[in-house]
Amino acid sequence: MKKLILDSARSSNNDLNSPRWNLSEPLSCDEIRYNSIILPLSFDIVHSRNNKISFGTTQDIKTVSLPPGVYLPDDLAEELTTAMNTVSSQTYDVTYDNLSGKITVDSSTTPFKFFQNSSTSQKLLGLTGDTPSSSSVTFQNTIDLTGVKMVLVTSQNVCSNDIVVAGQESLNILACIPINQETQTVLCSQNYFDSDFIDTESGLVSTIDIQLLDSETLVPLDLKGKAFTLVIDCHSSGFTDD
Structure with missing residues (x-):
């Protein structure tokens, strides 16, 4: 198993909201899981889509x-x-x-x-x-200023069909990460399930595109210039190390 550290500040396309990483050597990946994420909760609760x-x-x-x-x-x-x-x-x-x-x-x-x-x-x-x-x-209901409640980590080129959103089956979802703290803080989330791998259809991967979506609206998060770090565990039958 290999750990792949993706720091959006080092992306190849200079886009912190939807970064791309070009790997110097292709990576063989049969199964993946999200290991951890450090995510600044810097997005607005009130924005152009709900104001x-x-x-x-x-x-x-x-x-x-x-x-x-x-x-x-x-x-x-x-x-x-x-x-x-x-x-x-x-x-x-x-x-x-x-x-x-x-x-x-x-x-x-x-x-x-x-x-x-x-x-x-x-x-x-x-x-x-x-x-x-x-x-x-x-107004009939209480106000809701909690903002994004769950983040979907999606990829354009690491294919997976183990996690599916109804009506959006084409999304390649690598992880669903709940947010349980206030905005304008930093979420540090760890995956403690050792067996929580999902199958991929990728084979050799040379480029990785990651996008973080609001699970409710499926709209990309605007991190307002803040970088996040995502660690992914990659497993392949071709790996000889642990």
Whole structure:
């Protein structure tokens, strides 16, 4: 068995989010497993794919975008207050309740509602459907600022069919790594299962492309310029060493 250390800071294509390594000698690999990973959790919880919220009346729907970043609940409420008041002629006040974990929006005059279908921040803010029209609206669910919960390690050229995502069977998934700590920290994860190898169809490997995906959205993570290190155990019947 050989250990292959992949440091994205040393990638061949200078892409820290989707790095490529060109091996000086082809590597024979019949089975692989993820050994460990050091991953900076530097990605934004709020980003361009989940930051829009639509509100107003059926005749006058307005959509605002929250700035990308990492938020505490009160900060999220403050940003939503600013965004809504920027595009509206009436005043809105957004508050977060620590006991219920929910956001409430109060208006100064005209009743309003939130629209689920034209929003992308439903899960983030706790919106499960269009709200009733009112001068005080509380989202149905608690807010969700946990961010990415599991990372899929995928490869374009190390083939594997042992781990499959329904509807995305073509993905070559090498590992599923749960995230159980806060963002803006560093995840150090170790695989303790000695027998946790998966079959490959690769034979000799001279180039390795790795991409880290959010398991829920299957969208590549943006590490915002931070490098990660992944260690892979490679097993081949052609290896004579341990």
